[in-house]
Amino acid sequence: MQESGMDASDLARRLGATLALVEAWLGERSVPHPDLLVKVQEIVGAEDGTARGSAVAPVQQEVPTEASVVWYHRPGHDDGGREFGNAAAFAFEADLEVLAREATQNSLDERDRSNDRPVRVRYTLHELTGDTLVRFRTAIRWHDLHPHYEAAAAQDQKVGRVISAGLREMFERDRLVLLRVDDYNANGLTGDDYEDGRFAAVVRRQLESRKSDAAAGGSYGLGKATLWATSRLGLVLMNSTLSEPHEGRTRRRLIGRLDLPWREVGGRRFAGPAWLGRPDTEADNSEVVRSWWADEETVESLHLTREDGDPGTSFLIVGAHDVASLAEAGQGEGGEGDDEDSLERMHQRLVRALGRNFWAAMTAGGDREPLLEASVRTLRNGVEHIEEEQVDPQVHQPARSRALQAFLSGTTVDRLTEAGQVALTTVPLKVPERDGLAGTAGEHRAVLLVTEATDADGRINQVTAMRGNRMTVKTSWIPGLPVGTNPFQAVLLTGRAAGDDAPFAAEAEEFLRSSEPPEHNKWGQTEELRMRYSPSAHRRIAALTSETNKAVHELVAIPKERKPSGTSKVSKRLKISGRSAIKVRGTVGPPKLDELEAVIDPSGAWQITAEVKVPAGGEPWRMSPVAKLEVRSGPRPVVKWSELVAVSNCELADGVLRFTPGTRRAVFRGVTDVSTHPVRAALTGLVVELHQSRGDIA
Structure with a gap:
């Protein structure tokens, strides 16, 4: 090449190859x-692979399996602009729970609706080391x-x-973690490489959603960026089986995309991807690949x-990592740790995220198939x-799954x-007019389901809301519940989730979808909602929340006439016990427990809020709260407190309550120590007593 005055660019142009490939040959990296060697010899006039000092003799290199498949790096911008990363990827944390939510949502949105089968999503963690990595x-x-x-x-x-x-991680520890996301019974990456279609939206473009169905979970085109954000190397490979042919074929359509910052390599500047x-060969730039x-x-x-x-499509995230998992292990970026435990944590976080966010989509009922099936597996070097x-939704969200199953089964x-x-x-959602179009406004009736909570449900007395794709959008507390309310879980089904015959279901879908941020984790004011509806449209969502809370109260509150009968589950299991202190004429009786509210938390401990009635005047009382488990016979076992907190009009010191002088009512809270429970809290009742400091019971 030197003798003929030829440089790398000349050779690449005459070969019809990329400059990067020729530079790799000259740098002895390939x-x-x-x-191609035959063409090279013809161009440079060499008679064999070692003539004129050319570096084409066989050497031990990482030789490509398909020579016609190459990397194309986008050239730097002529105007000098530089991007030091994909801005869309910064919208999310490199967190496996976020990835599971966004990627599974996309698969759910792409479910093949030509049949009633669920979309199947499988997450595969795969650790490569040694020769497998090479x-x-x-x-x-x-x-x-x-x-x-x-x-x-x-x-x-x-x-x-x-x-x-x-x-x-890859070179010093000889370790690389792949995370593959497969979906089946989905649409696949259909369409042209460059023109409008699913393929171009995912592979070529940013901030393009192409989800015309109002029931779709995504709408911003940001979710796919979590795939690249989860890769420490910014690299994702794709293999798609198409639901409709492209170029007469459907199987094994492959492409890889790399997202790097602006860089300069070998005297050339590259934009990023x-x-x-x-x-x-038909592109204007001969280096472009498809x-x-x-x-x-x-x-x-x-x-x-x-x-x-x-x-469907298989997305392979190369160099997958999980910020939250590293934090749990006490590691920093690239820190040392137990790889086996790391894989175990990543596996479990994926399982938990799928169960928490998509339990409803995985629930079947009556003759209705689930919308989604999901699984997680972990490999090491192919084993x-x-x-x-x-x-299993029944394992991760038993009460909520039971509620939805009952609705689907009637x-x-x-x-x-x-x-x-x-x-x-049902609760009303008054959908406002959209884009000034007549007939888009009306009253939608969302479906509210309430059922008894179980120990495995986690936080109780909450309402979980969703739309047509049955992905959890938000979970919120129900405020102002009366003392003695049985623990419950509530599910709010809006839009098409409320049923095909629900009034204004499609309009409600579009309205609520417009009110969701990129994370799709709440309903509220957004720019799209303001532009498409009105600046005050978000008040309709606040009204829906208010109506939902009111309806829950009506379903779970114990009627006043029923409270003394003690027929509720909580009143049967919760008691204020003790004997009256003997009073001498002219003396004032001790403080007494007047109201008691208690629930069993996810750890199995009793959480109580107690209100104490303090008599006027008299001595400064010092009282000790005591918790006991209700049993059928024999003495009640005393359990210890893991936490006691003074809430109002009192102080706590060494487990003893001291009341503010002149107060008539005081409140304290407590949590029992599960390690001192002789039996599970769910199998017993709770008795709370106030003991005077000298040993009497109040």
């Missing part, structure tokens, strides 16, 4: 494929990527530091083999490390009279 680096053409990663890691900004940690694909139809061997080498021919775990009741029942009522 060797030409035999077909072979994978060969498959992704690491020899072409390495100089770009080195340039990106050298930059002192957030993305550069994350990449640097990912490189240390890069794509792994086959050179597009997706390709891969053979089974290539798909296997990239760890992208799908289990069957159902349409099963943690058995595949199917996420077995709800008007009022709760027995354990296990599900009460149903």
